[in-house]
Amino acid sequence: MFDVRPVLQIVGLLLCLLAGTMLVPAAVDALARDPEWLVFVSSSGATLLVGLALWLGMRTDVRPLSIRQAYLAASLGWIAPCIFAGLPFAFGPANLSWADAFFEATSGITTTGSTVLAGLDRLPPGLLLWRGLLQWLGGIGIIVMAVAVLPVLNIGGMQMFRIEVVSGNDRATPRAARIGTTIVGVYVLLTVLLAFALWGAGMGRFDAIVHAMSTIATGGFSTNDTSLAFFDSATIDLIVFIGMIVGGMPFLLFFHVATGNWRRALGDEQLRWYLGILGLGAVAVTLWLINSRGFEPLTALRHGAFTVASVMTGTGLVTLDYSDWTGMPVAILFLLTFVGGCAGSTAAGIKVFRFQFLFANALVQVRQLLRPHAVMVPTFNAKPIPKEVLTSVMGFLFVYALAFATLAMALALLGLDFMTALSGAASAISNVGPGLGDTIGPGGTFAPLPDAAKLLLAAGMLFGRLELFTLLVLFVPSFWKQ
Amino acid sequence: MLDVRPVIFVNGILLLVLAAAMGVPALVDVISDDRDWQVFVTSAVVTGFVGLGMMLGTRPEGRLELSTRQAFLLTSSAWGFMAAFGALPFSFSALGVSYTDGFFEAMSGLTTTGSTILAGLDTMPHGILLWRAILHWLGGVGIIVMAVAILPILRIGGMQLFKMESSDKTEKVKPRTSQVAGGIVMVYLVLTLMCGVLLWLAGMTPFEAVCHAMATLSTGGFSTSDGSAGHWDSALIHWILTIFMAIGGATFVLFIAPWKRGRWAILTDTQIRWYLGFLGFFSFLLAMWQWVVNDMDAGQALTHAAFNVVSVVTTTGFASTDYSLWGGFPQIVFFILTFIGGCTGSTAGGVKIFRWQVLFAMAGVHLKKLLHPHGVFVIDFNRQRISDAVVDSVLGFVVVYFLTFAVFGLILTMTGLDFVTAITGSAQAISNVGPGLGDVIGPAGNYKPLPDLAKWLLAFEMVLGRLELFTVIVLFSRSFWRG
Numbered sequence: 034m035f036d037v038r039p040v041l042q043i044v045g046l047l048l049c050l051l052a053g054t055m056l057v058p059a060a061v062d063a064l065a066r067d068p069e070w071l072v073f074v075s076s077s078g079a080t081l082l083v084g085l086a087l088w089l090g091m092r093t094d095v096r097p098l099s100i101r102q103a104y105l106a107a108s109l110g111w112i113a114p115c116i117f118a119g120l121p122f123a124f125g126p127a128n129l130s131w132a133d134a135f136f137e138a139t140s141g142i143t144t145t146g147s148t149v150l151a152g153l154d155r156l157p158p159g160l161l162l163w164r165g166l167l168q169w170l171g172g173i174g175i176i177v178m179a180v181a182v183l184p185v186l187n188i189g190g191m192q193m194f195r196i197e198v199v200s201g202n203d204r205a206t207p208r209a210a211r212i213g214t215t216i217v218g219v220y221v222l223l224t225v226l227l228a229f230a231l232w233g234a235g236m237g238r239f240d241a242i243v244h245a246m247s248t249i250a251t252g253g254f255s256t257n258d259t260s261l262a263f264f265d266s267a268t269i270d271l272i273v274f275i276g277m278i279v280g281g282m283p284f285l286l287f288f289h290v291a292t293g294n295w296r297r298a299l300g301d302e303q304l305r306w307y308l309g310i311l312g313l314g315a316v317a318v319t320l321w322l323i324n325s326r327g328f329e330p331l332t333a334l335r336h337g338a339f340t341v342a343s344v345m346t347g348t349g350l351v352t353l354d355y356s357d358w359t360g361m362p363v364a365i366l367f368l369l370t371f372v373g374g375c376a377g378s379t380a381a382g383i384k385v386f387r388f389q390f391l392f393a394n395a396l397v398q399v400r401q402l403l404r405p406h407a408v409m410v411p412t413f414n415a416k417p418i419p420k421e422v423l424t425s426v427m428g429f430l431f432v433y434a435l436a437f438a439t440l441a442m443a444l445a446l447l448g449l450d451f452m453t454a455l456s457g458a459a460s461a462i463s464n465v466g467p468g469l470g471d472t473i474g475p476g477g478t479f480a481p482l483p484d485a486a487k488l489l490l491a492a493g494m495l496f497g498r499l500e501l502f503t504l505l506v507l508f509v510p511s512f513w514k515q
Numbered sequence: 516m517l518d519v520r521p522v523i524f525v526n527g528i529l530l531l532v533l534a535a536a537m538g539v540p541a542l543v544d545v546i547s548d549d550r551d552w553q554v555f556v557t558s559a560v561v562t563g564f565v566g567l568g569m570m571l572g573t574r575p576e577g578r579l580e581l582s583t584r585q586a587f588l589l590t591s592s593a594w595g596f597m598a599a600f601g602a603l604p605f606s607f608s609a610l611g612v613s614y615t616d617g618f619f620e621a622m623s624g625l626t627t628t629g630s631t632i633l634a635g636l637d638t639m640p641h642g643i644l645l646w647r648a649i650l651h652w653l654g655g656v657g658i659i660v661m662a663v664a665i666l667p668i669l670r671i672g673g674m675q676l677f678k679m680e681s682s683d684k685t686e687k688v689k690p691r692t693s694q695v696a697g698g699i700v701m702v703y704l705v706l707t708l709m710c711g712v713l714l715w716l717a718g719m720t721p722f723e724a725v726c727h728a729m730a731t732l733s734t735g736g737f738s739t740s741d742g743s744a745g746h747w748d749s750a751l752i753h754w755i756l757t758i759f760m761a762i763g764g765a766t767f768v769l770f771i772a773p774w775k776r777g778r779w780a781i782l783t784d785t786q787i788r789w790y791l792g793f794l795g796f797f798s799f800l801l802a803m804w805q806w807v808v809n810d811m812d813a814g815q816a817l818t819h820a821a822f823n824v825v826s827v828v829t830t831t832g833f834a835s836t837d838y839s840l841w842g843g844f845p846q847i848v849f850f851i852l853t854f855i856g857g858c859t860g861s862t863a864g865g866v867k868i869f870r871w872q873v874l875f876a877m878a879g880v881h882l883k884k885l886l887h888p889h890g891v892f893v894i895d896f897n898r899q900r901i902s903d904a905v906v907d908s909v910l911g912f913v914v915v916y917f918l919t920f921a922v923f924g925l926i927l928t929m930t931g932l933d934f935v936t937a938i939t940g941s942a943q944a945i946s947n948v949g950p951g952l953g954d955v956i957g958p959a960g961n962y963k964p965l966p967d968l969a970k971w972l973l974a975f976e977m978v979l980g981r982l983e984l985f986t987v988i989v990l991f992s993r994s995f996w997r998g
Contacts, residue, residue: 100886187885361928364937368921391914398911402670402989403584420903421884427910428881431874438851445844446804451935451952454847506885 038091039098040106044113045087051114052081054166055121062159069125069157076120083117100186101512107182107503111174111495115139118167125160132484139491141167143498144175144379146253146349146466147473147490149480153258158239164254165243172250172379173220175498176284179377180216181209188500189429190387190422193413194285194376212288219287224249227276234268244350248276251379253349253466260351260475267335270352274339281307281346281374302414303375307385314341314369318362337362345369346380349466356474363469370459371433381464381497383433387426390418432501437462440493447486457486461493517996520573521581522589526596527573530566533597534559536649537604543722544642551608551640558603565600583669584995590665591987593657594978598622604646610639615967622974624650626981627658627862629736629832629949630956630973632963637740641722647737648726655733655862656703658981659767660696662860671983672912673870673905674859698771706770707732710759717751731756734763734862736832736949743958744822744833750814753822753835761794764829764857785897786858790868797852798824801845809841827852830864832949834958846952853942854920864947864980866916872896873909915984920945923976930969940965944973945980 059073098106118141119134129137133149140147141164153161183191228245232238240256247254257263261273286298298304319337322328328336336353343350344366355362373382393411400409410417441458449457449472456468457479467475472482479487496504506512541555581589598621605617612620616632623630624647636644666674711728715721723739730737740746744756762770769781781787798821805816822835827849838845856865876894883892894901924941928934932955939951950958955965962970979987989995 100888104885187888189881360931360933360937361925363934364925364928367934367938368925391910392918394907395911395914395918398908398915399985399989399992400994402587402985403992403994405583405670420907423910424877424906425881425884427874427913428878430914431878435878441847442844442851445842445847448843450843451846451850454843455850502882502885506882509882509886511883512886 035099035101036093037102037105038093039096040102040109041087042091042093043106044109045084045089045091047110047114048080048084048117049088051117051170052077052084054170055080055163057166058121058159058163061162062157065158067157067159069159072121072125073159073163076117076124079120080117103182103186104503104506104512107178107186108499108507111142111499114170115142115491115495118142118163121160121163126157127160130484132487133480136479136487136491137164138167139494140466141252141254142171142174143464143494144168144171144250144252144347144381145461145464145494145498146247146347147460147468147479147494148254148466149478149487151258151478151480153256161243161256162239165246165252168250168252168254169224169246171498172252172280173217175379175381176216176220176377177213180285181213183500183503186503187421187425188502190390190426191376191500192425193386193390193416193418193422212285215288215291216284219284219291220249223276223279227272230272231269234272235266236264236269240264244273245276248273248348248350249280249379251277251280251346251348251374251381251464253343253347255350261339262352262354270335270339273350274342277342277346277348277350278308278311280348281342281378281380283375283377285377300414303386303389306389307375310369310372310385311342311345314345314365317365321360321362340366341369344465345372345382346374346378347382347463347465348380349460351467351475354474354476356469356471356476367456367459367469370456370463370465373463383430383463386413387430389413390423390426391430393418394423429501432505433462436493436496436501440489443489444486447483447489449482449486457482457490458493461490462497464494464497517582517584517588519585519588521575521579522585522592523569524573524575524579525581525589526593527566527568527570529593530562530569530596530600533600533653534563534566536653537562537646539649540604540642540646543645544640547641549640549642551642554604554607554609555642555646558600558607561603562600586665586669587986587989587995590661590982591978591990594622594625594982597653598625598974598978601625601650604643608640608643610643613967615970616963619962619970619974620647621650622977623949624735624737625654625657626947626977627651627654627733627735627830627864628944628947628977628981629730630943630962630977631737631949632961632970634741634961634963636738637746644726644737644739645722648729648735651733651735651737652707652729654981655729655735655763656700658862659699659703659860661982663699663768664693664696666983666986669986670904670908671985673873673909674983675905675908695768695771699767702767702770703732706759706762710755713755714752717755718749719747719752727756728759731759731831731833732763732862734760734829734831734857734864734947736826738833744835745837750818753818756833757822757825760825760829760831760833761791763831764825764861764863765790766858766860767862768860786869786872789872790858793855793868794821794825794828797828797848801841801848804844805841808844823849824852827948828855828863828865829857829861830946830948832943834950837957837959839952839957839959850939850942850952853939853946853948856946864945866913866946869896870909870913873901873906874913876901877906877910912984915988916945916980919976919979919984923972926972927969930966930972932965932969940969940973941976944976947977947980 055073055077059070062070115138119138122129122134122137184195224245228241231241243256289298315338318341319333322333322337339352371383373384374380376384376386397409397411437458441454444454452470453472457473460468537555537559541552544552601621602617605612605620606614707728711724714724726739802817802820805811806813819835823838826833856867857863859867859869880892920941924938927937935953936955940956943951
C-alpha cells in the first residue's frame with residue numbers, strides 16, 4: 034500500500050477552496066435578504082472543517098506524486114467535492130434527498146447539466162448561483178486536468194498533447210506554469226466577456242452571470258425551467274451559441290494565440306474537424322426544420338444550429354423543446370452526443386481527436402490491403418501517431434462503449450424504458466445533460482427516476498468526465514499492491 | 516486497369532451453380548402441382564444463359580490464377596451477381612413482388628440476414644419458401660469457404676490470424692486450403708441433415724424441417740411461417756433450433772477434427788469458450804427477467820430466453836415469441852447483442868467474438884500500461900501471441916464497422932424512417948441478424964413498408980457486413996483501379 038497522505042492533503046486543499054466558494058452564494062443570499070444564506074454558511078463551515086482536517090492532518094514532506102498517487106488524487110479530487118457541494122442542496126429550501134443532492138452536485142461539477150430541480154424561478158438566487166459556480170469550477174478543473182495531468186498519465190491517447198519540453202527540466206516548469214496561467218486567464222476573460230455580452234443583449238445581471246458561467250463550462254444549468262427559450266431573443270441565442278463553441282475548442286490553442294502563434298492555432302486539424310462536423314450537423318438539422326416543420330429559414334438556422342452545438346459540446350441549454358422531433362435530427366443528436374468537443378476543452382464525449390486518429394488509421398488500413406508491404410503511418414497535425422497512442426485510443430473507445438452498454442442495461446434493469454435508458458446513459462457518460470424521450474428529454478427533469486438510477490447516472494458522469502481510465506485504474510487489484 | 520476477365524469467368528461458374536439450384540424448387544413445385552415451377556425454370560434459363568455467356572466469353576488459357584485485387588473484386592461482385600439473379604424467381608412469381616423487393620429478399624437470403632419483405636408465408640407455394648432457404652444455405656457455404664480460404668489471405672480485419680499454418684510455403688497452400696474447404700462443406704452438409712432429421716422427428720413436416728434446417732445452420736432466419744419459430748409451440752423444437760443455431764455460429768474448422776491430441780479441440784479454443792459463456796450469461800439474465808418481472812413460467816422463460824439470445828447473437832433472426840414486448844431491459848440487451856456476432860469461420864455475422872477478445876485484451880493492456888508505463892505487455896489469443904499488425908487491423912475493422920453503422924443509420928432516417936427503426940435496422944443489416952426493433956421491422960413485422968431507397972441501402976449494408984467491410988470498401992479506393 035502506498036502513502037495516501039499527500040493525496041488526502043490535496044483533497045483537503047480542494048475542499049477548503051470549495052468552502053471558500055460557498056461564501057459567494059451566501060453573500061448573494063444575504064444581500065437578497067433570503068434566509069438561505071445560513072445554509073451556505075453552515076455548509077461552508079462543515080466543508081472547511083473536513084478540508085482543514087485533511088490538509089493539516091496529512092502534512093508530509095513535499096515530494097512529487099508517484100503515478101498511483103496522481104491517479105488517486107485525480108479521482109478523489111473530483112469525487113470529494115461532488116459530495117460536499119451537495120450539502121447546500123440537501124439542507125436548503127430545495128430540500129432534496131441526499132441521492133438527489135449528490136446527483137445535482139455531480140451533474141454540476143462534471144458540467145453535465147442534468148437536473149432534478151423543477152420550478153427554478155422560485156428558488157433563491159444563492160442556489161441558482163451555486164449551480165452556475167459548480168459548473169464554472171468544474172470547467173476550469175477539467176481544462177487544467179486535460180492540459181496538465183491527463184497527457185502525463187497517458188490516458189486514452191492524450192499523450193499526443195503533452196506540452197513539448199523545449200530542453201532541460203528547469204525551463205519546462207516555468208513554461209508549463211505560464212501555459213496554466215494563460216489558460217485560466219483566458220477562461221476568466223471569456224466568462225466576463227460573455228456575461229457582459231449577455232447583459233448587453235438584455236438579460237438581467239444575475240441571469241447573465243449564471244448563464245455565462247454555465248455556457249463557457251459547456252454545463253447547461255439555467256435559471257429557468259424552460260432554459261434559454263424563456264428569454265426568446267435571437268441575439269442571446271447567438272451569443273450563447275458562440276460561447277458554447279468556444280467552450281468546446283482546445284484551450285491550449287488560446288495559449289498559442291496569446292503568444293502570437295496565429296497560424297498554428299488556425300491550422301489545427303482538430304479544430305477544423307470540430308467545426309466541420311458541427312457545421313454539417315447544423316445544416317442537416319436546419320434543412321429538416323425547414324422541410325418538415327415549416328420554419329422560416331432564419332428561425333430554422335437559429336434553433337437548428339443552436340441545438341446541434343448544445344448537444345455536441347455537451348452543454349444542454351435549450352432554445353426549443355426538441356423532444357417531439359422524429360427521425361433524422363434525433364439520430365444526428367444521438368450520434369453527436371458521443372462525438373463531443375476537442376481535447377483540452379470543457380466539453381466531454383469521446384472527443385474529436387480520437388475519431389481523427391482512428392479514421393487516419395482506418396485509411397491507412399485500406400491502403401495497406403492493396404500494398405501489404407508498404408510502410409504507411411497515420412498522422413495528426415503532420416506528426417506521426419505512435420502505435421501505443423492508437424492502442425490507447427482504441428482501448429478508450431472500447432471501454433467507452435462497454436461503459437455505455439453496461440450503464441444502459443443497468444438503467445433498463447431498474448425499469449426505465451428503451452429510449453430513456455439508452456439516451457440517459459449516453460448523455461451521462463458524455464456529460465451532455467438532457468436525454469431523449471418524455472421523462473428526461475429537454476422538457477423534463479431527472480427527478481422521477483429511482484434513486485439507484487440517479488446514483489448510477491452520477492457515477493457515469495464522473496466516469497466520463499475523468500476519461501474513464503483515471504477512475505477505472507483504481508479498480509485494478511495490483512493498483513493497491515506494492 | 517486490372518484484368519477483369521478471370522473475375523467474370525468465376526462469376527459465370529457461380530451463376531451456373533445458382534441456375535442449377537433453381538431446378539430444385541422447380542421440381543418441388545412440379546411435384547406439389549403448383550404452376551410456380553414455370554417461374555423457376557424461366558429464371559434458371561435466364562441465369563444459366565447469362566452465366567454460360569460470361570464463362571465462355573472469358574475462358575482463360577491455361578490455369579486460372581487470381582491476383583489479390585482480382586480476389587477482392589471477385590468476392591464483392593459474386594455476391595452482387597448472385598443476388599441480382601437470385602431475385603428473379605421472386606419478381607417473376609405470382610406474388611407481385613417488385614424487383615427492388617425481390618433483390619432485397621435475395622440479398623437478405625444470400626447474406627444469411629433473414630430480413631423479409633414477404634408476408635403470408637404459411638399459404639405461399641412451397642417452391643418460393645424452399646428457394647429462400649436454399650439462398651440461405653448457399654450463402655452460408657459461401658461465407659465459410661470465404662472466411663477460411665480468402666479473407667485470411669486478403670488480411671481483412673485481423674483474419675490473417677486464421678491463415679492455415681502451412682500457407683507460408685506457397686506450393687502447399689492450394690491442396691491444404693481446398694482440403695479444409697472440402698471438409699468444411701462436408702461438415703456443413705452433415706449438420707444440416709442431422710438438424711433436418713431431428714426437426715422432423717420433433718414434429719415438423721419434412722418440408723418445414725428441410726427449410727428450417729437450412730436456415731438454421733446458415734444462421735439465416737427465413738422461416739416457413741409468419742410466426743417464425745413461434746409457430747411451433749414445442750419446447751423440443753425450440754431447443755433443437757437453439758443448439759443448431761449455436762453450432763452454426765461456432766468455428767466450423769474445429770468440427771473437422773474435434774478430437775485432437777487427446778483433447779476436445781472445441782473445448783480448449785478460447786473463442787468458443789467466450790462464445791458459450793456469453794450465450795449462457797445473457798440467456799440466464801433474460802430468463803431471470805422473464806421469470807421475475809414478467810411472471811413467465813421458469814422452464815418457458817429459459818426456453819424463450821435461450822432461443823432468442825442465441826438467435827440474435829448468432830445473427831440468425833428466428834423469433835420464438837415477440838421479444839420486443841418484454842420491456843425496456845430486454846430491448847436494450849437485444850440491441851447490444853446485435854453487434855456481438857458469432858465466431859470467426861462460422862456462418863454468423865457481426866463484429867465476431869475474437870475481435871471483442873482482442874479489444875478486451877487491448878483495453879487491459881492499456882490499463883496495465885497506465886500503472887507500469889515502461890512495462891511490455893503482449894496480447895494472447897489461443898496461447899499464441901498476436902502481432903501488432905493483427906491488432907491494428909482489428910482496430911481498423913471495429914472503427915469502420917461502427918462508422919458504417921452510424922452513417923447508414925443516419926441516411927436511413929433521411930429516407931423517412933423513425934429513429935428506432937433506422938438505428939436498429941442499420942444495426943441488424945450490418946450484423947446480418949434479420950429483425951430489428953419497433954413496430955415496423957420488429958420480430959412481428961416485416962420490411963415491406965419501407966421506401967425503396969431504404970431497401971437498397973439496407974441490402975448494400977448487408978453485403979458490406981457480410982464481406983467484412985474492407986473487401987467492399989477497398990473497391991472504392993482510387994488506387995485499386997490504377998495500374
